[in-house]
C-alpha cells in the first residue's frame with residue numbers, strides 16, 4: 703500500500719508535538735590553517751510534520767553546512783539532530799536531499815532516473831513501480847519526455863526529474879539546498895509554483911534553503927532567518943499568506959521588508 707495516497711492534508715499540522723526534524727544547539731567549527739572558525743553557532747529550530755520551512759541567509763552564512771549536518775553527511779562539532787524524537791548521526795531513508803547541481807544519471811532516461819531509487823527500496827511489484835513512475839511523471843509534467851536523456855532536456859526539466867525522483871521515495875523529510883538557484887527567473891518561478899502544488903497534493907516535511915528572500919516568502923509556512931559570521935538563527939518568521947502567493951501583493955511586500963530588515967540588522 704502506498705502511504706502517499708493515504709495522506710490527507712488536514713489542519714492538524716501541529717497536532718503532534720514531536721517535531722519531524724529538530725536541530726538543537728548545532729555548532730560547527732572548521733579548522734583552516736590551524737585556526738578554528740565557528741561557522742554555525744548553536745542553531746536550534748524545529749520542523750513539524752508536513753510543514754514547509756525555509757532557511758534564508760546570505761551566501762557563506764552556513765546554510766549548506768547546516769543542511770549537510772541535518773542530512774547526516776557531516777557530524778556537527780556540538781549539538782544534536784533528531785528525527786521524530788530520535789537522534790540521528792548518519793544519512794537515512796527518512797531524509798532525502800535535492801541539490802542545486804544536476805545529479806541525474808546521464809546515461810539513464812528521464813523515466814529510468816525517476817524509477818532508479820524505487821527499485822532499490824520497494825518490495826512492490828513491477829506493475830506497481832510502473833504505475834508510480836507514470837504518476838510522478840504526470841505530476842511533474844514530463845510524461846511526454848520520459849524517454850529523453852538528461853542532456854536532451856532543459857535545466858528546468860532536469861530539476862523536475864530531481865523532484866520526482868525524491869518525491870517517489872516518500873521520505874519523511876525532504877532537504878533542499880537552493881535547488882532552483884541556477885535557473886532563469888521565469889523557470890525558477892514555475893518551479894516554485896510546481897513545488898508548492900506538489901507539496902499541497904502530497905504533504906511532506908520540507909526544509910528549503912535559499913538566499914532569495916522572495917523565494918522563501920513564496921514557499922514557506924515559516925522562515926528561519928540566519929545571521930552570518932557566525933551563522934545563527936536571528937529570527938523565526940511565520941508566513942500565514944494564502945497560496946499560491948503573489949510577489950506583487952501588498953502583504954507580500956510587508957514580509958519582504960520585514961525579512962530584509964532582519965537580514966540587515
Ligand SMILES: Nc1ncnc2c1ncn2[C@@H]1O[C@H](COP(=O)(O)OP(=O)(O)O)[C@@H](O)[C@H]1O
Nearest residue numbers: 732733734741760761762763764765766767768
Ligand atoms: N569543509 C570546510 N572547511 C572549512 N571551511 C568550510 C568548509 N565548509 C564550509 N566552510 C566555510 O563555512 C562557511 C559557510 O559555508 P556554506 O555552508 O557553504 O555557506 P552557504 O551555503 O550559506 O553559502 C563559508 O565561510 C565556508 O568557506
Ligand SMILES: [Mg+2]
Nearest residue numbers: 765766767880
Ligand atoms: Mg550553499
